[in-house]
Amino acid sequence: GLIAILWFISYDMVSSSKRIDPKDATTTGMKPQSTRGPDQVSTQSDIFSLMFIPIYFYVTTLHPLLFTHSCVFAIEAVLIVYMSTLFDGLQFGLVSGIVLVGNSVLNAFFTHHSEKSLRARFKANSSISLAQDRIEHILNTLMPVQVVEEIRDNELNAPPRAHTYRFATVAQSDLCGFTKLASTRRPEEVVEFIGELFGMFDELTDEYEVYKVETVGDAYIAGQADIPLTYKNSPVSVVLFGLGMIRATHEWSRKRGENVSCRVGVHSGECVGGIVGSEMQRYHLFGRLMTGLEVLESTAPEGRVQVSVACKEAVERGLREEGREVSMFEPRQEARLTTSKGEVHEYEEVGGVTYVAKSYAQIRGQLKV
Numbered sequence: 087g088l089i090a091i092l093w094f095i096s097y098d099m100v101s102s103s104k105r106i107d108p109k110d111a112t113t114t115g116m117k118p119q120s121t122r123g124p125d126q127v128s129t130q131s132d133i134f135s136l137m138f139i140p141i142y143f144y145v146t147t148l149h150p151l152l153f154t155h156s157c158v159f160a161i162e163a164v165l166i167v168y169m170s171t172l173f174d175g176l177q178f179g180l181v182s183g184i185v186l187v188g189n190s191v192l193n194a195f196f197t198h199h200s201e202k203s204l205r206a207r208f209k210a211n212s213s214i215s216l217a218q219d220r221i222e223h224i225l226n227t228l229m230p231v232q233v234v235e236e237i238r239d240n241e242l243n244a245p246p247r248a249h250t251y252r253f254a255t256v257a258q259s260d261l262c263g264f265t266k267l268a269s270t271r272r273p274e275e276v277v278e279f280i281g282e283l284f285g286m287f288d289e290l291t292d293e294y295e296v297y298k299v300e301t302v303g304d305a306y307i308a309g310q311a312d313i314p315l316t317y318k319n320s321p322v323s324v325v326l327f328g329l330g331m332i333r334a335t336h337e338w339s340r341k342r343g344e345n346v347s348c349r350v351g352v353h354s355g356e357c358v359g360g361i362v363g364s365e366m367q368r369y370h371l372f373g374r375l376m377t378g379l380e381v382l383e384s385t386a387p388e389g390r391v392q393v394s395v396a397c398k399e400a401v402e403r404g405l406r407e408e409g410r411e412v413s414m415f416e417p418r419q420e421a422r423l424t425t426s427k428g429e430v431h432e433y434e435e436v437g438g439v440t441y442v443a444k445s446y447a448q449i450r451g452q453l454k455v
Contacts, residue, residue, distance in 0.1 A: 152197065152201065153194065153198045153201050155197075156190075156193050156194035156197040156198070157194050159190050159193065159194070160190035160191050160193070160194050162190075163187045163189075163190040164187055164190075222234075227298075228367065228368055228369065229361065229367075229368070229369040230297055230314050230315050230316065230369060231314075232313055232315075232317075233249075233314045233361070233369055236314060246360065246361040247360070248358055248359065248360035249314060249315070249358065249359045249360065250358050251311040251312055251315060251357050251358070251359060251371075252312070252356055253311070253312070253319070253354065253355070253356065254309055254310065254312075254319075254354065254355065254356070254357050254375065255309055255310055255311070255320075255321040255324040255325075255352065255353070255354040255397060255400065256299070256308070256324070256352070256353060256354075256357070256375065256379055257296070257307070257308055257309055257324050257325075257327055257328040257331075257350055257351070257352045257379075257391075258305060258306070258307045258350065258352075258380065258382070258383040259287070259305065259306045259307075259328065259331045259332075259349065259350045259351075259383065260304065260305050260348070260349055260350075260383055260384070261283065261304040261335065261346055261347075261348055262346065262347045262348065262349055262388045262426070263344075263345050263346045263347060264279075264346050265304070267279070267344055267345070267346055280304060282338060283334070283335060283338055284306060286334040286338065287306050287308075287331055287334065290327055290330045290331060290334065291308055291327070293327075293330070294323045294324070294327040294330065295310070295316060295317070295318045295323060296308045296309055296310050296316065296323065296324055296327050297309065297310065297315055297316045299369070299370065299371055300368065300370065305383070306331065307379075308324075308327065309324055309371075310323060310324055311357070311359070315359060320404060321352075321354055321397055321400040321401045321404055322401050322404050322405060324352055324397075325352055325391060325401055325414070325443055326446075328350035328352050328391040328443070329350075329391055329443060329445070329446040329449075330446070331348055331350055332348045332349075332350060332389055332390070332391065332446070333446050335347060336348075336389070347388050347389045348389065349383065349386040349387065349388050349389065349390060349391075349392075350383065350386060350392070351379055351380070351381070351382025351383030351384070351385075351386050351391075351392050351393075352379075352382065352391060352392070352393045352394070352397050352443075353378050353379040353382055353393070353394045353396065353397055354375075354394065354396040354397040354400045355373075355374070355375040355394075355396055356373060356374075356375060357371045357372060357373035357374075357375040357376060358371070358372050358373050359371050359372070360372070377435075378394065378435060378436040378437065381423065381431050381435050382394060382436055382440065384425040384426070384429070385423035385425050385431055385440075386442075387442060388426075390442050390443070391442065391443040392418070392440050392441070392442055393415065393440065393441050393442075393443060394436045394437050394438070394440055394441075395437055395438040395439055395440065395441070396437050398415050398441045401414060401415075402414075412449060413444070414443055414444055414449050415441035415442065415443055415444065416441060416442050417439060417440075417441050417442075418440050418441065418442060423435075423436075423440065
């Protein structure tokens with residue numbers, strides 16, 4: 087801004103300099119500066135003015151300024167014009183002053199408009215970015231992260247792929263006594279209760295790196311498998327997740343003074359995963375694994391984790407690979423599996439005899455968890 091103002095003043099002084107009249111030169115002893123006539127000087131000055139004004143406007147708008155700085159520049163221009171009226175030695179023309187002030191005010195106006203547009207664009211981009219983050223978060227809760235990336239990389243109308251998992255470990259829990267509790271409470275309280283419990287379960291999914299498949303009523307299903315379901319595939323983590331759900335439910339019941347507990351079934355085996363639905367899309371798991379999981383959950387003792395023989399063997403194999411020999415399970419002694427409603431199931435439905443995991447307190451020291 088300072089360079090532009092100095093340039094303007096220098097030009098104005100040059101173009102406003104008077105041709106010395108020969109009569110004045112005789113009385114003052116000075117020589118005439120030019121032998122050209124007044125019309126020649128005026129014409130040349132007008133040409134310079136026509137060239138100077140657009141160049142000056144370009145120079146003053148070349149570097150983008152903030153609106154506040156542009157206002158300071160405009161005030162400086164007004165002060166310069168005002169100062170030129172106080173000193174006779176400053177040959178600053180009226181038209182030049184108007185051009186200088188007008189140009190400064192015009193620059194301030196353009197700067198204000200540009201700054202306003204930039205702020206509006208910034209707010210719009212921030213809103214779009216926030217909306218995209220929210221959509222991304224929702225998608226990641228509805229589907230595995232790797233599946234979301236896969237969909238993003240696919241063509242627009244490409245059908246979603248199904249994924250075959252050769253070995254997955256899935257846990258399913260059920261809240262014992264919650265249905266009775268819900269029948270005596272207002273709907274708002276029931277929503278609050280289930281929100282608190284499932285919120286604690288959600289924290290456990292992050293801790294043990296398991297994927298939350300779905301919730302059905304008061305049932306909570308989550309597990310691990312190969313990519314794209316989860317990055318980590320550890321049957322030990324899924325069993326510990328099941329024990330964590332039981333422990334979290336017990337703590338919630340104690341704080342609330344309610345009689346609610348949890349039972350969990352854990353099964354290992356092959357399954358298929360895929361996106362279901364066209365409008366309300368979700369990622370679900372299918373196969374005999376899920377059918378056996380329901381039997382394991384419904385026949386599990388209250389407050390315990392029941393696992394299939396396939397899950398038990400996978401856990402023990404994983405512990406041996408880590409160099410740890412830990413006794414985590416006890417075999418069930420009943421002749422048949424029976425649900426809380428009296429329904430009877432055979433062990434063959436879940437691949438053989440089942441086992442009950444020891445409590446979290448019993449294995450915590452051995453696993454150092």
